[in-house]
Amino acid sequence: MGIVVVAAGRGERAGASKDGPKQYRTIGGRPVIVHTLEKFASWELACHIVVVIHPDDEALFAKVAGLVQSGVPIDAVHGGATRQQSVLVGLRHLRGNDLSHVLIHDAVRPFFDHALLDRIAGALLAGVPAVLPAMPVADTLKRADLDGTVLDTVSRSHLYAAQTPQSFAFEPILAAHEKAAAANLADFTDDAAIAEWAGIPVRIVEGLADNAKLTVKRDIAMADSRLSGQTLPDVRTGNGYDVHQLEAGDGVTLCGVFIPHDQKLKGHSDADVALHALTDALLATCGAGDIGDHFPPSDPQWKGAPSRIFIEHAAKIVRERGGTIMNADVSLIAEAPKVGPHRDEMRSKLSEFLGITIDRCSVKATTNETIGFVGRREGIAAIATATVVYRSI
Known part of the structure; x- marks a missing residue:
């Protein structure tokens, strides 16, 4: 160009x-x-x-x-x-x-x-x-x-x-x-x-x-x-956590990627636990509440909605308040399905949703060693961290 x-x-x-x-x-x-x-x-x-x-x-x-x-x-x-x-x-x-x-x-x-x-x-x-x-x-x-x-x-x-x-x-x-x-x-x-x-x-x-x-x-x-460094950089970090129950189904959506599976995540929207956690992390960097404040589960218009709507809304709020998203990190906690084969596609989706380069997007996964509700395959949890730099002038 x-x-x-x-x-x-x-x-x-x-x-x-x-x-x-x-x-x-x-x-x-x-x-x-x-x-x-x-x-x-x-x-x-x-x-x-x-x-x-x-x-x-x-x-x-x-x-x-x-x-x-x-x-x-x-x-x-x-x-x-x-x-x-x-x-x-x-x-x-x-x-x-x-x-x-x-x-x-x-x-x-x-x-x-x-x-x-x-x-x-x-x-x-x-x-x-x-x-x-x-x-x-x-x-x-x-x-x-x-x-x-x-x-x-x-x-x-x-x-x-x-x-x-x-x-x-x-x-x-x-x-x-x-x-x-x-x-x-x-x-x-x-x-x-x-x-x-x-x-x-x-x-x-x-x-x-x-x-x-x-x-x-x-x-x-x-x-x-x-x-010139005469003002301190306004770097803020937000954390988010979400969990959704698993039930019989044909697959789960994580970080915007559908993975065929013998279970699905239960929720009002598409139940993308990863994007829900990251949405909360972004909103936390500017004190903008949480995902439930902006997209209440009691509102029928969000029934089955793709969670990219939520994450893009949070990113827009951050930018309107003077923030530049520097990094997004998601950790998925699940016994199944395997996340590794889909990690790069998930990172690509995060890059697309947030408008940042893929090297600033991280997706990791671990099991719960068969302990607790995750270990029993009753649900999937996600922990997310977002780093945002806000205007200092």
Whole structure:
């Protein structure tokens, strides 16, 4: 996939600095743009990066480019007078590289992660032509007149705050930008708006609470404080435990994987004891109650429901509260069926449900040495641990 990083802005709202525009200012000992470029350069699906810079910033960019560790080509081109024009320059530069998709990102959004990029890529590779990472609007919205008098309260239902990288099938978004330029339309606020205007369907995927744009001087100071270790990292660990009774049946579902067996787990939903325990572990990291608070077993709508609904809901709550899921570990306690042959598929499912890489997902199993209800094959138990890092600024 191609990457266009837009870095031609002047950043007047961030104030003057000897380091130049805000994308070249230092946070955590390195320029903002270096953090951004290295995040893309270390992503396994990135194959070509083009950085669109201001003509006056050639020396600045040449200096920081040497700090970027990258195994993929990184080119610099001069941008235009507006962001829209700069993006078109970047897209034109990538033309001819046989790219299927392109991600367009603001240089001054350094706090994204590979999990977000993987969510975007998953949608693109599934055939979605345009993908917009976004977060539901959490603040109450007011409409006011010119003198600041409130006219009414705007419902925030179905409203989202757009982020980048906004990502597209390459040829359609290039054609849409060319068409807008030919029509002298220059008032689009982002690339998704151009796609909408061109009739390209845009799909929202869950963004990242940390993925904020560094706009004013205070944003840069807070980012520097965060990366310089002046604040303690907010690392939280949650634990979850669940058990379900076994009864005669044709198989059990564990970590989202159905395993044929001569018994099944009894429960209101699909009784996936592993996902239930992990759901509680995630909710525990932000004090959001437990699975029963969100999905009461007395509610008939959850009868037979797949437990991926529960785990994805918990992951969404964590992200909305500023958390980044770092690790998920599940221990299954059962005499049967054998978990080992299905472990990798279970880890893959956890990776999919949580939006994290598979190396951050662990599934283990042990027996109870024929002791107790587990030993008598009356039930299966699960213990889960989740590690989440929350924003400290």
